[in-house]
Amino acid sequence: KWDEILERVKVEHELGDVSFKTWIKPLEVYKVDGNNVTILVPSQQVGLDYVSKRYLLPIKVAIAEVTGMDCDIHFVLPEDVEKRTEEEQIQKSSQLAGLNPKYTFDTFVVGSNNQFAHAASLAVAESPGKMYNPLFLYGGVGLGKTHLMNSIAHFIIEHNPSAKILYVTSEEFTNEVIDAIRTGTVAINKLREKYRNIDVLLIDDIQFIIGKESTQEEFFHTFNTLHSAGKQIVLSSDRPPKDMNILEERIRSRFEWGLMADIQIPVYETRMAILKKKEEEDGYTINNDVLEYIAANVKSNIRELEGSLNRVIAMANLENKEITLDLAKQVLADLISPNDQKSLTPDYIIDVVAEQFDLTPEEIKSQDKSRKVAFPRQIVMYLCRTLLNYKQQAIADAVGIKNHTTIMYGIEKIEKEYKNNPETKEVVDLLKKKLNPPS
Numbered sequence: 378k379w380d381e382i383l384e385r386v387k388v389e390h391e392l393g394d395v396s397f398k399t400w401i402k403p404l405e406v407y408k409v410d411g412n413n414v415t416i417l418v419p420s421q422q423v424g425l426d427y428v429s430k431r432y433l434l435p436i437k438v439a440i441a442e443v444t445g446m447d448c449d450i451h452f453v454l455p456e457d458v459e460k461r462t463e464e465e466q467i468q469k470s471s472q473l474a475g476l477n478p479k480y481t482f483d484t485f486v487v488g489s490n491n492q493f494a495h496a497a498s499l500a501v502a503e504s505p506g507k508m509y510n511p512l513f514l515y516g517g518v519g520l521g522k523t524h525l526m527n528s529i530a531h532f533i534i535e536h537n538p539s540a541k542i543l544y545v546t547s548e549e550f551t552n553e554v555i556d557a558i559r560t561g562t563v564a565i566n567k568l569r570e571k572y573r574n575i576d577v578l579l580i581d582d583i584q585f586i587i588g589k590e591s592t593q594e595e596f597f598h599t600f601n602t603l604h605s606a607g608k609q610i611v612l613s614s615d616r617p618p619k620d621m622n623i624l625e626e627r628i629r630s631r632f633e634w635g636l637m638a639d640i641q642i643p644v645y646e647t648r649m650a651i652l653k654k655k656e657e658e659d660g661y662t663i664n665n666d667v668l669e670y671i672a673a674n675v676k677s678n679i680r681e682l683e684g685s686l687n688r689v690i691a692m693a694n695l696e697n698k699e700i701t702l703d704l705a706k707q708v709l710a711d712l713i714s715p716n717d718q719k720s721l722t723p724d725y726i727i728d729v730v731a732e733q734f735d736l737t738p739e740e741i742k743s744q745d746k747s748r749k750v751a752f753p754r755q756i757v758m759y760l761c762r763t764l765l766n767y768k769q770q771a772i773a774d775a776v777g778i779k780n781h782t783t784i785m786y787g788i789e790k791i792e793k794e795y796k797n798n799p800e801t802k803e804v805v806d807l808l809k810k811k812l813n814p815p816s
């Protein structure tokens with residue numbers, strides 16, 4: 378039909394053969410998307426400006442006459458198309474790789490706390506598999522490990538859209554391994570093919586493979602295959618390998634083969650810079666005293682820092698108020714106690730424990746009795762007892778469990794395990810450290 382349409386333009390506008398051959402014949406339909414028709418103008422000589430000024434309307438009319446369609450016409454050049462296909466490819470690759478589009482080097486604020494980790498990540502992104510393999514990033518909750526890992530992957534995809542990249546959390550990896558084992562040999566082989574035929578593997582929160590035998594085994598072989606093929610591996614953890622006490626030695630030593638880089642708690646200036654960046658990205662203008670108040674008081678977790686700002690903005694929007702220091706103080710009252718010290722509350726304990734086990738606070742407070750949730754919940758009970766000296770009833774209120782025997786049992790169980798089970802001791806000690814950071 379396209380030829381017919383072009384022919385009609387020619388006839389109706391009494392174009393000579395030469396004009397027709399020069400301007401009209403070379404046009405091609407690139408894409409039809411609903412009412413939008415995109416027409417490719419094949420070469421610069423044809424002159425996009427000229428064609429679009431002079432022939433847009435005639436083509437529109439001819440299309441309407443031939444197909445009955447009232448359309449919007451867009452003209453594009455080959456280089457636009459190429460760029461667009463490349464952008465689409467990049468977008469597709471990052472989706473396939475499991476990435477968060479917001480976490481890039483561009484949106485990452487560099488400060489003294491993360492300078493080294495940032496530089497190492499950039500180096501790895503620039504020459505994957507060549508310099509530091511594996512790259513092992515570690516640091517506390519909410520300090521930017523996931524953001525950096527995503528940045529590395531985005532950077533590599535942008536510079537090499539066909540690179541095969543996989544980003545997974547160690548929990549996703551574990552689930553895949555368990556599923557494959559349950560399903561049988563074919564599934565296991567498929568899983569191996571998936572993980573061993575890639576250029577870059579990023580596994581987030583690798584500490585969760587501790588104590589999971591088959592996952593560790595699978596990881597070990599995947600690691601060896603990729604590493605010896607010169608493929609880049611990036612890992613993150615909430616602690617350095619040397620503190621992963623019960624991890625098999627052969628795995629821990631591999632973590633230390635390449636480069637280890639830690640991320641610390643950001644200083645005040647960096648916290649301010651992060652809030653400013655966020656303000657800019659979200660397109661808000663917020664008084665400095667509000668940002669300063671948040672930066673001064675939310676110290677040890679960037680996710681909370683951002684969350685605090687979001688809460689203030691949300692409240693202002695909801696109540697149609699201006700964002701003022703008073704409003705910020707009011708909204709963040711439960712997060713920031715008057716003496717500028719983060720007070721230890723059951724909710725805070727629940728947040729930290731939930732984060733540690735990759736759960737949401739709501740799950741901890743739910744009635745879910747599966748071990749995945751019950752065990753962290755028991756730890757919450759235990760921590761409320763040991764750190765806050767809470768009585769049964771108060772703990773019951775905090776975790777939303779009515780049965781006091783369940784609570785007593787939970788606390789005793791963790792007490793016992795704390796003495797006899799090094800794995801439990803390790804995680805409880807880590808949580809205590811996170812809850813009571815040396816200030």
Ligand code: ADP
Nearest residue numbers: 484485486518519520521522523524651679680
């Ligand atoms: P982690 O994986 O270490 O727990 P995340 O990478 O999830 O932490 O970071 C928590 C939040 O803080 C994310 O929204 C992330 O974008 C943000 N964030 C962390 N570090 C920075 C930074 N240096 N600059 C900007 N945003 C950051």
Ligand code: MG
Nearest residue numbers: 522523581582
């Ligand atoms: Mg993370």
